[in-house]
Amino acid sequence: MRSDARFNRLRILEAAAEVLAAPGDTSLKTIARRAGVGPRTLYRHFPTREFLVLEVYGEEVDELVTAVPALLSTLWPPLALRAWLERLLSVGTRTPEFADAMSGATGVLTDQCRQTYRPLLDALSALVDANEATGTIVPGTTADDILLLLGPLWRVGTDDAECARSGRLFDVLIRGLCPTDGTREVPVAEDVPHVG
Structure with missing residues (x-):
């Protein structure tokens, strides 16, 4: 250049x-x-607004990407997925432009834009793969599916009542993605240890 x-x-x-x-x-x-x-x-x-926004929030993207190995090495896969999605949801809640850009990750993207999303999609895919390996996620689930499901949660308001509602909806999402490994139910939010 x-x-x-x-x-x-x-x-x-x-x-x-x-x-x-x-x-x-x-x-x-x-x-x-x-x-x-x-x-x-x-x-x-x-070339697109989403591409620019993800570049601006590059530090947050890097932190999300680098968190995956540590989460998977210390937490049961459904808990690692939950903790990572909570981080992603938090970034999007604090920065609506980032949430809008992430919602675009499930659309039709140019190769250049796909490269920008790729690290986040790969990070989420690693979490999905870990859950598939342990049989703790609904078969056939993809990173794109999860981002599509997470999108509406970024649009819930930020006052106390709306935050509580967002938490309940997030629990529903996690229980739908990872209902059980055959012996354990996926814990609710208060049972998940804080990592990072």
Whole structure:
């Protein structure tokens, strides 16, 4: 990548981080204007809004990806899946733009966008595979399926009553994905040890 292109990319990412962190208009047009670049330049680097947002939240993505081996080495697979999905849900609840971008992961994506989602999808797939190996997940479940099911939970409100509702719905989701391993039921939230 040429130095001017690299500079433009960094400017766009910095501008996007500022715009997404503030209330108000978070359109790509606003981000381009803040970065001092034209729309074509922005789209050359970031073909979709989802692609740009996931790049902005790269640190959160990295933390989610790197958490999987530790979770699987310390927790029974359904608990590891639950703990990871709780982290993902928390990031999306705090940052609605990230939640919107993750909801796009289940749609039709360009190869470039798929590469951005790939680490998260691979991380979630590793958790699904671990549960398949122990027979603790509904057969045939995919990472894409889980993201699609998780999407509505990001849209539940953030006041106390809505948070309680979100917790109940999350329990329903987990019990539906991992109903039992034949001898144990998947614990409810208060039974899951906190990791990280």
